[in-house]
Amino acid sequence: MPRHGILPAGTARLLAFAALVFILGAAFTAVEPRFLSTQNISAVTRHMAANGLAALGLTLVVIVRKFDLSFAGTACFSAMTIGYMIAGGHDLWLCIMVGVLAAAVVGAFNGMAISYFGLPDIVTTIATGSIAGGLAFLYSQGRTIFQNFVTSGILDLNDARLFGYSVSFFFLIALYAVAWVFMHRTRYGASFYATGENPVSAYFSGVPVRTYTMMAFVICAVTSVFAVVLILAESGTADTNKGATLLMPAYAGVFLGAALLGGTSVLATLAGTLLITMLLDGFSLLGVPYYYSDGVVSAILLTGVVLFDARVRQLFSDLASFIQPVTSASEKRS
Amino acid sequence: MTVPALCAKAVSKRFGRINALDDVDFVLEKGEVHALLGVNGAGKSTFIKILSGVYVKDKGVIEVDGREIDCHNPKDAIRCGIATVQQHPELVADFTGYENIFLGRESARASFLSGIDRSVLKRRGDELLSRFPVEIDLSRRIEDMSAVEREIIAILQAIAGDHIRILILDEPTSTLTEVEKEVLFRLMNTLRASGISILYITHRLEEVMEIADRFSVFRGGRMISTMTPQQVRDKNLSLAELMLGETLGAVFPEKAEPAQLGELVLDVRNLRHQRLFSNVSFQLRRGEILGVFGLVGSGIDELSKVLYGALATDAGSVELNGREVSPKSPAEALKAGIFLVPGDRRVEGLSLQQSSIFNITLANLGRASSFAGFLKRSANRRKSEEFAARVTLSPANVTMPVSGFSGGNQQKIVVAKGLFADADVYIFVEPTVGVDIGARAKLYGLMRELAKTSGVIVMSTDCDEAHGISDRAFALYKGRQVVPVDRVFTRNELLMAGIMGDATHA
Secondary structure, eight states: OOOOOSSOOOHHHHHHHHHHHHHHHHHHHHHOGGGGSHHHHHHHHHHHHHHHHHHHHHHHHHHTTOOOOOHHHHHHHHHHHHHHHHHTTOOHHHHHHHHHHHHHHHHHHHHIIIIISOOOHHHHHHHHHHHHHHHTTTTTTTOOBOTTHHHHTHHHHHHOEETTEEHHHHHHHHHHHHHHHHHHHBHHHHHHHHHHHOHHHHHHTTOOHHHHHHHHHHHHHHHHHHHHHHHHHHHSOBOTTTTGGGHHHHHHHHHHHHHHHTSOOHHHHHHHHHHHHHHHHHHHHTTOOHHHHHHHHHHHHHHHHHHHOHHHHHHHHHHHHHHOGGGOOSOOOO | OOOOSEEEEEEEEEETTEEEEEEEEEEEOTTOEEEEEOOTTSSHHHHHHHHTTSSOOSEEEEEETTEEEOOSSHHHHHHTTEEEEOSSOOOOTTSBHHHHHTTTTTTSSSOTTSOOOHHHHHHHHHHHHHTSSOOOOTTSBGGGSOHHHHHHHHHHHHHOSTTOOEEEEESTTTTOOHHHHHHHHHHHHHHHHTTOEEEEEOSOHHHHHHHOSEEEEEETTEEEEEEOHHHHHHHTOOHHHHHHOSOOGGGSOOOOOGGGOOSEEEEEEEEEETTTEEEEEEEEETTOEEEEEEOTTSSHHHHHHHHTTSSOOOEEEEEETTEEEOOSSHHHHHHHTEEEEOSOIIIIIOOTTSBHHHHHHHTTHHHHBOGGGBBOHHHHHHHHHHHHHHTTOSSOOSSSBGGGSOHHHHHHHHHHHHHHHTOSEEEEESTTTTOOHHHHHHHHHHHHHHTTTSEEEEEESOHHHHHHHOSEEEEEETTEEEOOSSSOOOHHHHHHHHHHSOGGGO
16 A cells, blocks of 8 residues: 655654665765764765755655756856845845845746646746756856855855754754644645645645645745755855756655655655765765766666656565465455 | 357456446347447446457457457457447547548558558548448548537548448437437448448437337346337337336435425526536525436536536526625635535545545645644544544544545545535535445435535436435436426436436436
8 A cells, every 4th residue: 555644654664764874874984984074974964954955845846746847047046146146245144035035936937837827847947947047147147256255154154063063954954843844734734735646636625726836836946045055155156056966966855755754755855865965975975976976866866766656666566466475465446 | 040240148347346247148130230228337338348348348258250259458349340439539620531530540551651642541531431321521620520420430430440340339329419310320220231230329219219120228237138129119118117127215315304494505596607507596405405417418517516616607696595606716615615525536536645634624724723724633633533433434544545445435535524624515426436335325324414404416427316315306408407397306207307308208
């Protein structure tokens, strides 16, 4: 029986996940002992914050059973917007607000086009993503922006520590906690899930499915800006492909988490993001070129999607019952 | 004795717990027009779908020309000489008649490089058409053709393969006028004369009397009898008697006493939606169940959706509790106090992977949550368990995904959802499709219970159901409301009103 649920699935899956984290950590430590150093763990938590924030918004889009391929381009656009504003000497929080607003506009456009005008999600978001990515070049004709970055205070977002770890990690945990309550304990979360699972029945139950689909795209765009702000803070400069690296880890986090914990949920995405970040960090520590590690992450993403697909799991269970007819699964519905 | 064109022996088919077809024996002679009669769910559609390879039979033997065949898809059936024209033939609207007739066959001889040779298509199409006493301009596009012309194109397409010996027509006359029908019958007569056997589904006895050599009656998944029109004339039988047989009276709960009727809750006047139905008017009181009977395509599905706000009202008014309402969406209808138990519960009624609690509370999330939208989890669970007990959900587990329940129990969950939504008017559409007889009785009991405090409308393509569960009923025939004069319809009158548009034939 498929077990996508509003609740994170059973303890067995959580234990399996913990075991996987442990094995992965042990393997990396065995090859490169620096993996467990304070410095590296601090880096893992920082990178996890950026990846996790982008994946959080994407989780909502995947829950309403859509795809958003634009948020990386949108993040680039927002990064340059924020960089341009910082260079102009504006207050840091105002700069971030404007960046968030710019992304929200793109997200709202996506949502409108897809939910109200019924355009195909993948094509639409590829288009808006490249438009936004192109707009990112307008501020400086593609040149890197770094003016005022040191004095603006944005670097503190990267450097500030709490109990020895980056503040951004605690921000991530706090936002995930809020998202978990929102998605799994309120009527709004229930409506997101109802919209994704069966939009027709949700509509007949009085759920404004179009509004929820649109909101998912807006939230996805906004959290990708949160992620790119952390990237800006880490590098201290803004350039036109700052958000581009967000796409693959976010998808890998969402789908790997869903495959591990048996359904798309806030907690599953957090778990998936932890694994992906550990992998990426471990590879870079070992000096594996990024084009290999990207390949590995993409392969993992593909595996996650395949495992998440109900038909594939049905196939596996059919195979299992074929090999072991004694434990023949419960009678299948016609 | 000659070998029959088609012979079925002890053919059976089950869908889950439902016996759709039970030990059917059937013989189709060479060159005969054989009609199949029966109400919805009687099994005639399942039977022809097995013959045409859409479904695979569970048991039994089918022989064509004395040789056993085993069809697993429509292609197999066509290879065996069985062609089928569906109720709504799938033709390509912007192709011409010629192109449609030979669709998929154009390059039978030519190589794929030569493309479609239009002059060959035209010659072969004219050749085919010249065998029949009908006149059609095949160079016109399908979208410019009338209903009967399309039907004829579909038939020509079906018999374009020269080896076709058996033609199945699924309700070919349902959209035709009287004049058009004669054209179709002329074509059928010519086909019969050329030795092709025709199996023909219809709801109308007078057509059977006119065109069929023999006919068979299906009821409850069984083939009841095969007769000739002459026998019907001799014995003076009526269609209703043939199609309905015994009532399932025991399944239905007691009807309401006049004293139990409460105040007027719903007053519908001259409702219209596009050309699908118009001038529908009725009143509903608390304490009563109103039945609506109509065939597929009669407009009952659209009527339910207009009342529920999912389709637009083009004319007319709806008053709920004395106040005019015009819901623009199901959300508004729910707020006003109308709840729809939709016809296709798997598509329209439930989130199958979610729990019963999730589904039961979904239509009234305001009631399910408190301040700032936080779900009242323990209260929701308690309420869900209470409602699950009231609808006798089995197993009584409100946390497992609803996909694990049987059809009848899934329907009970939709009813529990309605209880939680707390409406004044409940509309049931096709409430017992795919529900076994035991769960059916329970659902009818639940409807009666709901009717104690609210108004209930039951819309069904099953005449027995619409009549048996309701206190009074009307029929919808091709979008036209057929109401009884000064009294309630008998079962036979309701059937005739729904399938002929006129109750006086009963």
